[in-house]
Structure formats: C-alpha cells, structure tokens
Amino acid sequence: MRGFAARASLEQVWAWIDARVSALGDESVGVFEAVGRFAAGDVVAERDLPPADRIALDGFAVRAADTVGASDYNPLPLGLSGAPLAVSVGDAPPPGTDAVVAVDQTRSVGGMMELVAAVAEGEGVERRGDDIEAGTIVVAKGRGVRVADAALLAVLCVGSVSVTRRPVVRVLPVRDEVAAGGDVDGPALAGLITRDGGIADPRPALADDVAALAETLGEGGADLILVTGGSGLGATDHSAEALALAGALEIHGVAMRPADSVALGQVGGTPVMILPGAPARALAAYEMVAGRAVRRLAGGSAGLPFPRREAVTARKIVSPGGWSDFCRVRLREDGRVEPIGSGGLASLSSLTRADGFVLVPADSEGYPAGVPVTVHLFDLAAG
Amino acid sequence: MRGFAARASLEQVWAWIDARVSALGDESVGVFEAVGRFAAGDVVAERDLPPADRIALDGFAVRAADTVGASDYNPLPLGLSGAPLAVSVGDAPPPGTDAVVAVDQTRSVGGMMELVAAVAEGEGVERRGDDIEAGTIVVAKGRGVRVADAALLAVLCVGSVSVTRRPVVRVLPVRDEVAAGGDVDGPALAGLITRDGGIADPRPALADDVAALAETLGEGGADLILVTGGSGLGATDHSAEALALAGALEIHGVAMRPADSVALGQVGGTPVMILPGAPARALAAYEMVAGRAVRRLAGGSAGLPFPRREAVTARKIVSPGGWSDFCRVRLREDGRVEPIGSGGLASLSSLTRADGFVLVPADSEGYPAGVPVTVHLFDLAAG
Known part of the structure; x- marks a missing residue:
C-alpha cells in the first residue's frame, strides 16, 4: 500500500483530454436522424425560402x-x-x-x-427569400442539431447532413464492486455515455487480473475505454498496472473528491480512463472527467451538460483546499442551496437526493452561507 | 371563409388538457431501462445500505x-x-x-x-444503514428516474421498477404542406414526442378529405392523436370538420400566436389535437399545447420542459393584448435577450436562430427594454 506521490489537478486532467481527444470523423445521416448530433461542417441553403412569394x-x-x-x-x-x-x-x-x-x-x-x-x-x-436567402449558413459547424433545424433543412430540400460520428465507448468493469446488485457501473455509465452522444459498449465484469485486463485493453474497436474498479493503490487494485502493461499510464491520482484514484493513459492511441468502482464515485468521476472526452469525441461542447443556475448558499459549503470538489447540493424551497452529505464520502443516496452539484475549485476552501454559487442542475426544467 | 367566432384562451386549453388527460397505467421495467421514465409509485428500500459495516x-x-x-x-x-x-x-x-x-x-x-x-x-x-435504512422511500412516485437512482436501486437489489407506460402519439399529416421537402411535420413532431416521453407513431400524409380523415381518426391504438394541417377556416381546411364527424370538436380557435387555428376534441375517448400544418406553426403549437398532453400521459410534469433563465430585455418585446404569444428570442453576449422576427409570422428560420422563447401572456402587451423576463432555453447548458 502506498499513497499517490503527486496528484494531477482537475485542470491538468482536462488539458490532457483536450490535447488528446477531438471530434471523430463525420458521417452523413438523414436530417431528422441528425437531431441531437453535432454538425461536422456548415450547412448552406442552396435555395431561397420561401422559394416564391x-x-x-x-x-x-x-x-x-x-x-x-x-x-x-x-x-x-x-x-x-x-x-x-x-x-x-x-x-x-x-x-x-x-x-x-x-x-x-x-x-x-x-x-x-x-x-x-x-x-x-x-x-x-x-416574399421569395424573406426567410432564408440561398447561400446563408443555416446550421453552423459544431451546432447540436435541433428539431427545428432539421425541419428547416427538410423544407430547404436538404436530404442529409454531415455529422460527427458517435464515439464507441467501451466500459470494462474489472470487478463486481457490489456483488449482490450485479454490475452497476456498466449500465449506469452507459446511460451517461448515451446522454453525451456516445455509443456505450458495456462489457461483462472482468476478474481483477493484470494480464487478462491488459489483453482486453488491447482489443480494438473502441474510441474510448473506461475501466471501472481497481483504480486505487490497494493490494487488490491492478487496473493502472494493466494499463501501463498494455500501453501507457500517463496520470494516476487526481486532486478531486470523491474520485482521487482516477488514472488516464492510452493503449495503441486509444485513450483509456480508469474510474473508481464504487458506483457513486464512478458516476462523479464520469461527470468530472470522462464525460468531457465523450462529448469532445462526439463533436459537442466539452463543458458540463447541465443547465446552470446561480443560487445563494443557505449553509456553508466546506471543501479542502487543494482539491476540486464535486459537492452535491439540494435546492430548498426558498431557492437557496445547501450541501448534502460530505464531499469525501460519496454515497449514491447523496447523489439521488441532490438536485445538482457545485464544483468547488482546488484554490477554494468552499463558500460561507449567503454567497452566490453556480449550481449544475441534474433535471432540465428545475426553474 | 369565416373568422373564429370566439377563441379559447391558452389557459382554457391547458385546463381542457388537464381535465381530460392524465398519466397512463404502469408497467414494470428493469431499473436502468427506467431512466428517463416516471415512477408510477413510491419505491421503498427493502434493506439497509450498506448492508453491513x-x-x-x-x-x-x-x-x-x-x-x-x-x-x-x-x-x-x-x-x-x-x-x-x-x-x-x-x-x-x-x-x-x-x-x-x-x-x-x-x-x-x-x-x-x-x-x-x-x-x-x-x-x-x-456503518450498516448509514446511507439508506430499510423502509426509506428512495424514488418517489412521479419522479423522473435518473441514472443515479437506477444505480442506487441496483445496489439495493431492486430488479425492476413500476413506471408509467409511454403514450403512443399518432401523427397524421393531412396534406403535404411543403411538397418539395416531403412530410416535415411528422418527423419533426416525432422528435419532440420522444423528448417528452412518448412513442411517436407518424403516419403517411393523408389527402385533405373529410370522410377519409374521419375514418382514420376512428382507428384505435393511440393514446393521443395529433393532426397537422387543414386546421384553419379556409375553403380547403377540413380537419376540424372531420374531427366533428368522427367524434367531438370541443375547441376550435385559440388566442395564441403563431398557431391560432388549433382545435381540440376527442374520438371514442382518445384526445385529438389539430395543429397548423406550416412546420414553424406546428412546432410552436406542439410546445404551447400538445407537449403538455404528452408529458401528462407519460406521467411527467405538465410544464414546459426547457431550462428557464431570467434575462433582461435588450429591446422591447411587442405582443398584441388578448393573445398568448410564443416570442422567439436570442441571448446576446451581454446576457440580455432580444426578440427575433415578429410574433405573428412564424418562420422556421426565426425558430432556428432563436436561443429560446418568452411566453407572453394574453393579459400583457409585451415588455419594454430593460426589464427581466423568463426565457425558456432550447439548449440544455446555455449557462
């Protein structure tokens, strides 16, 4: 058993992702199939709308x-x-x-x-062209295509759109963290991967064996591999070792709570991320780290995909300096936010009871009561 | 050609929906399949979490x-x-x-x-039960199930959840509004129906023939029927007549822009809504009226599903008194909003250029520059 010699900052991890991961190639799909996908290039109107008065x-x-x-x-x-x-x-x-x-x-x-x-x-x-003149960009590169965009393209007789290919994201649980409940990380991460524009490829749980995991990491066909479990430094944690064996372990240990054992590297050019196996930590690590890579591969915006709201703290939010902290919060009826659970001990129930989270940066020790903070809201219409 | 003798208010239309449409029956699905669905009853933990220290x-x-x-x-x-x-x-x-x-x-x-x-x-x-004690409600009735909820249920060894059945929403375009682009309303509304938790059942466009449409309206198998096109009072508009023939036409004409020709009624107990055929009007009518029915049938919250934000008007928003107005707005870089296009003439391009909309109630003639308004945002993370 040893401690992390040095932990990367969350900002360093994001920079690692941004340097190594960018939008995949494109494919052509029907305009309504493109809804929710990201335009791979500008789409230009080839005719006026209306086409006549x-x-x-x-x-x-x-x-x-x-x-x-x-x-x-x-x-x-x-x-x-x-x-x-x-x-x-x-x-x-x-x-x-x-x-x-x-x-x-x-x-x-x-x-x-x-x-x-x-x-x-x-x-x-x-009048002819009142709405759109031929030559106008109607969907700009990188835009998330909306239903109204697809309708406009259809009306303009555009049959298909070039969108960024959806990344195949393989999920490899290396051991059954919660044996009684079956594999929880695989299907849970699959839901978030789908949300972020990826195609989830969840695999059955592997035994925590270095050679077997290294071999599995070397199988091709994925644009990103997420390993869950075995991420730590304990006697039974072998995931980082397997990554080093199969390819390169580039970062191990991140100064963030509740998922400091995250590791990053690559095998044959494919980025690999190792997340903690405990489901609440795996979900937090996905939101703080892995989701960014999925969204970038899919051609979307790298930032967190939640609606944000400014809210005033009802109680103080405590966070250790030097750590980026995923603080679950509840929105009270008076519109103020209060923390749920402690930052370090991640429980699923704190995640389900939360209306969202506040990301406390490493250079902050939290916030006193009565100050405005930015809340990322889990539900869409929590207005 | 005649005018609407009297138009219902948007609030009367919402009351009509709320009186006639409520959550469908329930079905049992696996916990991860339940993500995005609505719990049909409280789900109670049957064991402690953790189950042991x-x-x-x-x-x-x-x-x-x-x-x-x-x-x-x-x-x-x-x-x-x-x-x-x-x-x-x-x-x-x-x-x-x-x-x-x-x-x-x-x-x-x-x-x-x-x-x-x-x-x-x-x-x-x-300690055993620190996180959840047996007997606690972990997912309350009506809650939209999140990934973390499903993970918690899996960890608690809950295998399946009772959720509200997804409504089958049939879309019947009665004529090809934009012949060159093919049927636009069907696939466009299908996208919004899916977003709101329904199963879209788009049908091929029908000729605008009263008897044929009435017969089609009488076919069973749908929880809600949306007709697009032929909604007005012109010589070639027969949809309301067909609804009256097949069942009952209860409201025709709503004081809202840009979709005042909406009609509502029922055939054999199935609610039917007739929306304008022009795609921009059909989409606005869906958001203002039909989406509420889909969300209620699916067991969700009736309100608009967009993240909301308070923003200050950069320019005045003009709206005729007596009409509920779906005003498309753009969020400027300074965080203020300005209207796009005029309220009455609905164009698809105004919808695609908009970042969201302001719903101006009938008792308002709009807003001057410099006042806060509530914006419904089309994109999730427009923070």
Whole structure:
C-alpha cells in the first residue's frame, strides 16, 4: 500500500483530454436522424425560402392601394373587382394583389363583403427569400442539431447532413464492486455515455487480473475505454498496472473528491480512463472527467451538460483546499442551496437526493452561507 | 371563409388538457431501462445500505483509541499489534478496528509504518444503514428516474421498477404542406414526442378529405392523436370538420400566436389535437399545447420542459393584448435577450436562430427594454 506521490489537478486532467481527444470523423445521416448530433461542417441553403412569394395569413388578397381610407365609417368593396379573393397560408398571391386583409378587417353586409381597414403593401405576404436567402449558413459547424433545424433543412430540400460520428465507448468493469446488485457501473455509465452522444459498449465484469485486463485493453474497436474498479493503490487494485502493461499510464491520482484514484493513459492511441468502482464515485468521476472526452469525441461542447443556475448558499459549503470538489447540493424551497452529505464520502443516496452539484475549485476552501454559487442542475426544467 | 367566432384562451386549453388527460397505467421495467421514465409509485428500500459495516477509505484500519496523541512529533506504531492492516474501500472492517487512517496520515521510517495523526472513532468507516435504512422511500412516485437512482436501486437489489407506460402519439399529416421537402411535420413532431416521453407513431400524409380523415381518426391504438394541417377556416381546411364527424370538436380557435387555428376534441375517448400544418406553426403549437398532453400521459410534469433563465430585455418585446404569444428570442453576449422576427409570422428560420422563447401572456402587451423576463432555453447548458 502506498499513497499517490503527486496528484494531477482537475485542470491538468482536462488539458490532457483536450490535447488528446477531438471530434471523430463525420458521417452523413438523414436530417431528422441528425437531431441531437453535432454538425461536422456548415450547412448552406442552396435555395431561397420561401422559394416564391406566398400568402402568410388566412384572409382576402387585395391591392393595398385600393384599401386606402377604408374604415368602419368608410367601408370599401373587397377584392379587385368587387369579388372577395379568399386566400390561405401558403397560396401564391393572386395576380395584381400585394397584401392580405384578415377576416376581422372585413364585415359582411347583406351578403356583400366589405373592407373596414386599410393595409400596407406586403402585409400578409411573404416574399421569395424573406426567410432564408440561398447561400446563408443555416446550421453552423459544431451546432447540436435541433428539431427545428432539421425541419428547416427538410423544407430547404436538404436530404442529409454531415455529422460527427458517435464515439464507441467501451466500459470494462474489472470487478463486481457490489456483488449482490450485479454490475452497476456498466449500465449506469452507459446511460451517461448515451446522454453525451456516445455509443456505450458495456462489457461483462472482468476478474481483477493484470494480464487478462491488459489483453482486453488491447482489443480494438473502441474510441474510448473506461475501466471501472481497481483504480486505487490497494493490494487488490491492478487496473493502472494493466494499463501501463498494455500501453501507457500517463496520470494516476487526481486532486478531486470523491474520485482521487482516477488514472488516464492510452493503449495503441486509444485513450483509456480508469474510474473508481464504487458506483457513486464512478458516476462523479464520469461527470468530472470522462464525460468531457465523450462529448469532445462526439463533436459537442466539452463543458458540463447541465443547465446552470446561480443560487445563494443557505449553509456553508466546506471543501479542502487543494482539491476540486464535486459537492452535491439540494435546492430548498426558498431557492437557496445547501450541501448534502460530505464531499469525501460519496454515497449514491447523496447523489439521488441532490438536485445538482457545485464544483468547488482546488484554490477554494468552499463558500460561507449567503454567497452566490453556480449550481449544475441534474433535471432540465428545475426553474 | 369565416373568422373564429370566439377563441379559447391558452389557459382554457391547458385546463381542457388537464381535465381530460392524465398519466397512463404502469408497467414494470428493469431499473436502468427506467431512466428517463416516471415512477408510477413510491419505491421503498427493502434493506439497509450498506448492508453491513464497510471501509470507506483506502488506508489502514486502526482502533481510534490507539491513535490518541499521534503527531509528527509523536509517531505511534500502526495497526493493532504493530503490523499495518491495509484496507480498501468496500472491505469489511477487520475485527477490533473502528477507524481508518489515510496513507498521508502515516510515514514509513526504516521499513516501519508509523502513524502521525489521531483519528476519531468511525472515521473512514461506513456503518450498516448509514446511507439508506430499510423502509426509506428512495424514488418517489412521479419522479423522473435518473441514472443515479437506477444505480442506487441496483445496489439495493431492486430488479425492476413500476413506471408509467409511454403514450403512443399518432401523427397524421393531412396534406403535404411543403411538397418539395416531403412530410416535415411528422418527423419533426416525432422528435419532440420522444423528448417528452412518448412513442411517436407518424403516419403517411393523408389527402385533405373529410370522410377519409374521419375514418382514420376512428382507428384505435393511440393514446393521443395529433393532426397537422387543414386546421384553419379556409375553403380547403377540413380537419376540424372531420374531427366533428368522427367524434367531438370541443375547441376550435385559440388566442395564441403563431398557431391560432388549433382545435381540440376527442374520438371514442382518445384526445385529438389539430395543429397548423406550416412546420414553424406546428412546432410552436406542439410546445404551447400538445407537449403538455404528452408529458401528462407519460406521467411527467405538465410544464414546459426547457431550462428557464431570467434575462433582461435588450429591446422591447411587442405582443398584441388578448393573445398568448410564443416570442422567439436570442441571448446576446451581454446576457440580455432580444426578440427575433415578429410574433405573428412564424418562420422556421426565426425558430432556428432563436436561443429560446418568452411566453407572453394574453393579459400583457409585451415588455419594454430593460426589464427581466423568463426565457425558456432550447439548449440544455446555455449557462
């Protein structure tokens, strides 16, 4: 048993990831399949939208000049020659018309339609290219494609989009941390990998054997390998040793709680990260470290994927100086946050009871009560 | 061509949904399959966690009483009988020990391990039930199950969870609004339905024929039917008529922009909503109206699913009084918001250029520059 001679800072780990991991190559997918993926290049409109002038309002087509002076007290006949020209959204403007009046700008008197308001030229009519002109970038490189983007591309007759390939992230649990519950890390990390745009490839738990693990690490086909368990320095911890044997162990020990035994390296150019096996620590280590690599490989933004909110501390948040701290917090009904559990002892229940977390940087010893902090919220709409 | 005699308010439409639509029945799924679903009942821990006392820190097991007075100046022998008892996270505490010292609370002198700090009883040791006691509710009814919840349930040996069944939401486009781009509403709404916990069942576009649409509306197998297109009052709009023929048309015309032609009713007890066919209007109508029904059926929270943020208006937001308004806004670099496009003319490009939207209620005519408003953000981590 030995201690970590020196621990890397969380910032050093992020810099390691950013230096070694970037967006994978691209693939072409249908525009609606692209939703949630990241554009591998700018997508440019090849035509105008609308492609021709069109009606934008249900009502009656008119020539604006004919409506001048129309009012309740001075109703005018509706239509070019007295016959109302009913139009619907999307119609081509009838020849000779240049505006649309809404139904409530008209009235019916003895079966005759009358106009009781004036409209300006162009009202209720969309001109060719009003919405998008050919040549405009409609989806910029790196953008997470949204449903509305896909709809716009479809309307512009774009059939497929080039998006960054989804990374295959292999999860290798090296021992059954919680035998009774089966493998917890594999399916749990799979959920987070999927969230971050990866394809999870969870494998059955391995025995904690150096040679067998080293061999498994050398199998190809993954863009990132996450090992869970055996990350520490105890007598039964062999994961870092296996990584060193199979490739290179570059960082072991990170000054962060509750997952200081994280290790990073590579085998044949494939980045490998070893996370603690205890599920709460594995999940925290994923959020603090591994998720960044998954999101970068997928072409997304490296930062944490949670909605953030500023909130004032209801109680002090204590953190040891020199350590980056993943502090679970609860949002109280008065909108203030309070810490849950202690930073060092990671329990799953503290994670499930938390509404989010505060990342306390290493150069801070926490926060007193009554100051604003940035909370990363687990749920989307916790407004 | 006629106008809507009276338009329902958006609040009346929400009340209509809340009165007619509630969570479907439940089904049992594996704990990790439950992630993103909503618990149909409270899930109670049937055992303690940890199930027995266990080590929570890599280090050396000690009897706390033996460490009293240990310091750099007064090192003490390590272990019960001088032999260091190395322990790893998850181990059972060796008999006779009641605390763990970390490696950096020790030093090695001439091959002998010494203790240089005192520890309190229980330090580094988790007691049975410390985390969760049997009988505790670990996932409350209605909660959106998170990855950490599933991990906790797995550790507690809970194999499956009862969650609300996912609603089948049929999408019936009644005409091809944008012929050149193919059916846009079907796949676009499918993306939003999936996001809200539903199973999208998009059907091929139908011709705008009253009898055929009425017959299709009568087919069973859906928990909610969304018709897109033909929603208005124009000569070629027949969807509301078909709904009246097949079942009951209960609301037609809603005082909201940009989708005032929305209609609601039911066929054989299945709620039916008719949305405008133009994609930007269909998407806005989904967010303002239909999504609420999908989320309620799935057992989730009825409210809008976007992260919310308070932001100050950079320019005034104009909205007609008497109308609920879906105002697309952009977040500027200075953190202020400004409106994009006009409220009435809904374009897809305004939706794609927007970072989110402000819902201006009917009793407001908008907001001047310089006041705080609530923005619903399309992206998760727009912090």
